[in-house]
Amino acid sequence: MDDRGGSFVAVRRMSQGLERGNTCHTTSAEVVAGSAAWLGRGLSCVCAQRRESDARPSFDLTPSQEECLLRLQNRIDIPYDSSIPEHQEALKTLWKVAFPEEELRGLISEQWKEMGWQGKDPSTDFRGGGFISLENLLYFAKNFPRSFQDLLRKQEGDRAIWEYPFAVAGVNITFMLIQMLDLEALKPRNLVGATFLKFLAENESAFDLLYCITFKLMDNQWLAMRASYMDFNAVMKATRRQLEGELLQEDITRLEDLPSYSLLSR
Template sequence: MTSRTLRRRLHHGDVDGKGREHVNTSVRDGLNEPLLGNYDYGGSPVEGSTYEDTWDDERKKEHLHWALLFSQLIVQWAQWLANIVLGSGALIGRLLPLPSITHNGQTRKLLARPLSPLQEERLRNLQQRLQVPFDGSRVEHQDALKQLWRLAYPGRALPSLKSELWKEMGWQGSDPSTDFRGGGYISLENLIFFAETYPGPFQSLLHKRDGNRADWEYPFAVAGINVSFMLVQMLDLQSGKPTTLAGMRFLELLGEDEMAFDKLYCVAFQMMDAQWLAKRASYMEFNDVLKSTRTQLERELALEDVSSVKELPAYNLLKR
């Protein structure tokens, strides 16, 4: 099957992300608490799980254990071959891109690829953005919130920074600053970028214009923060240099476009809403939808003929 055929299948037949879901649930430093739903994003049992569920999980873990041992042998063989033949894992990584291996929530790292000076600079700038927490007392952060309101509701009067009107945008309370938690300032920047760059899709998601919606919908703004969480984890951006498959593929996109993360965020948000509609989900299923979104996005990032965010099959969702 060619990669272009695979892209068509991903776009037209796998929008619900049900096929062979593989989710990297590695979490770090404040990114381990979902803002919506009751799912433990780290994969541990949640309240209300049955003994049979736990037993099934144990059997799955046993199978995963043996699968992991076999996968480790393959990885070690590839590293040995690379060291002997090439003295480096760079070329073998290009010829034999190994999938990320996840076991008990821990991701096995892949052979790191050398970065160009441009990639290193852009990755460093992005990681610096990730380190900025949202601070409701900073004037520039207050101004950013006001900018988001103006973009979301052009022509409407700007409310005070603590107002019940913010709930209309999908914040959980009257003070949006309490919803950021570990999301950081970049999650607000992501929302603003979405509103400025793709105003049509942004407005459609904000006002839930597409499809038959659930009676209990996800809150737009807080869902956007969750999408930022998911991307940071999936792309392994809190590592010095990402070494997961999705992370390394993202670095290639970043080398082509400095705003690749922000554009990928827009794609992921739109993809999440498409998954939401396909699953006919409601509020308490949000984290399951986010997991499916991550699975599909990882698949699309792995496609060989994708060299920019705009070449992802799901980018077409932003053209509607």
């Protein structure tokens, strides 16, 4: 899909046999074309549109929170560049952890459709999320391999014949979180964003962890709504509402306290 909009691609369900700072604390197929533009900067993605309720005064940050936000923004600002060896290796690593039993034939290959990219060159799908969206997928695969494989292979629940494409959905989740948390602003302008920065100041991997929680929550919503590919935006809206509600609960002091964290399996 290009930046002018256009169609997205839904993947037919695979068979079950297919197979800018530094003070933060660190912690350890077949396809069918649809008609909605749902991925990428500047596109009319329903799940990521800013709402009037988000237009609130900015929140003051501690020096530690400011540095952590800057560091995360530096990650967000890096586009995926297929000419950079580090980016190439990260993409190859993603394949290895996703399909360890299958050798990748090239960075441009029809094989990538098995993971839920729109075509044979996944680099064209990173416009909406940049390099951080690839980092998010890798973090998910390495830290929660069971949940990652369950979602990749659509192993849980009574699923639709036409499923959301796993990898492209992952990029869309990165984009949605960046918008929801207002991470491109100098200071957060909504309470959810300000709350998240408290978690980020304690855990430099908070964004990656929240990504994993969100991906699993989205799939849980997908199953609960008995969704098919044309329902993707509705599922993302429901996911965002639930996630915002959980982040603002008074008894949440870390991301591991979120009710949806329990959906993840290592």
